[in-house]
Amino acid sequence: MTSVLTVVGQRDPKLEELVRASGGVTTVTWLADLTALLDPKASQPDVVLIDVRHARAVPPQLATLKRQHPATNVILLAATLDPTLMLEGMRAGVNECIAEPLQQADIDAALTRLLGQQTKAVAGPIFAFVGAKGGVGTTTTAVNVATTLAKLSPAGALLIDLHLAYGDAAVFLGADARFSLLDALENLHRLDAQFLKSLVCRTVSGLELLASADRPATRLLDVRRLGSVIQLAGSQYAYTVLDVPRSDLTVLDSLDDVANIVVVANQELATVRNAGRMAAALRARYPRTSVTIVINRTDGRSEINQQDVEKAVGSAIAHQVPSDYRRALLAMHKGRPLALDNHNQLAASFTALARDLAGVETKKSERATGGFKGLLSGRR
Ligand SMILES: Nc1ncnc2c1ncn2[C@@H]1O[C@H](COP(=O)(O)OP(=O)(O)OP(=O)(O)O)[C@@H](O)[C@H]1O
Ligand SMILES: [Mg+2]
Secondary structure: OOOOOEEEEOHHHHHHHHHOOOOOOEEEEEEEOOOOOOOOOOOOOOOEEEEEOOOOOOOOOOHHHHHHHOOOOOEEOOOOOOHHHHHHHHOOOOOOEHHHHHHHHHHHHHHHHHHHHHOOOOOOOOOEEEEOOOOOOOOHHHHHHHHHHHHHHOEEEEEEOOOOOEEEEEHHOOOOOOOHHHHHHHHHOOOOOOHHHOOOEOOOOOEEEOOOOOOOOOOOOOOOHHHHHHHHEEEEEEHEEEEEEOOHHHHHHHOOOOOOEEEEEOOOOOHHHHOOOOOOHHHHHHOOEEEEEEEEEOOOOOOOOHHHHHHHHHHOOOEEEEEOOOHHHHHHHHHHHHHHOOOOHHHHHHHHHHHHOOOOOOOOHHOOOOOOOOOOOOOO
């Protein structure tokens, strides 16, 4: 595998020699500053080494670089391990710090940690589910779609419960998770494919779960950190499904790598209005992402019908999931997703939604009634 390292700073033959000698790096390039890397479309080296031995300050452009390219690895090379500078670097998103005197061992260790984290890019699609209101069935939908996707692909599917604490997905999946998303966020410096694998738990359908924590988060959510976890998951699984909380709407800022955002709604006026607002905001924020509306617990007798909802949200309804409270509740109590036993309309509906997201045709015999329209084509 080729690994490109770009040094930002003055050319230094000794530094280049040490970097090349470390083995992991095949190409070294030099830049005077970070400008050329900032554009969202700018191709990124595997590692950026910022030499601040002379400037003694973290370049202000670094925060922009990490915002545009959270996966780019950054090493800070300083004259001394000055705590203020280190802190400034960490805040801007530096992954590793090394200081003079330049030692081969320090460079080797930093590069091994960073390049060892590089993962093969499976880049399976990521689907996010967000409720237009609380209690509309977002987790139920996410869990069942993810379960179907796990059955569809031998390369596996992962559900991430993005509620930092006390999320429900583990209950729906009958899972007893030891680790959580919070563990991933708190250990981002060592998060690689292997570490992620050690944090997830396998559920009965084969679906893997990165669960919500059973303890409160001690720090405010860092959207960029969350984005990195989602990106890594997307590179490891054929399908990644996100159960997005409504309680912390900053999470909605971490969905850059998502192919489809599914807004789950019902036929209540307040929910429909919210769905319209959310869909518009999400489409503006993520112009390249498909944002679709799904109606859960469809009520054929409601005075708000499909056309009314479509008018309010300004787009067609991609899918209508039937209402079956008894079955939905029983499945949750048993910790066994409905989509595992595909012989009722509710299960068939979730399965069809998953297949549509994945671009897999639903067999006629498996098709659910309920206005399935096949509108969920992703961008990947
Ligand atoms: N299609 C359905 N028919 C009937 N009941 C359903 C359906 N989908 C979900 N439910 C029930 O609705 C309730 C809420 O579901 P769920 O927890 O998935 O909602 P949520 O939107 O994730 O809620 P929260 O906002 O608390 O995260 C549960 O009791 C679930 O069994
Ligand atoms: Mg939920």
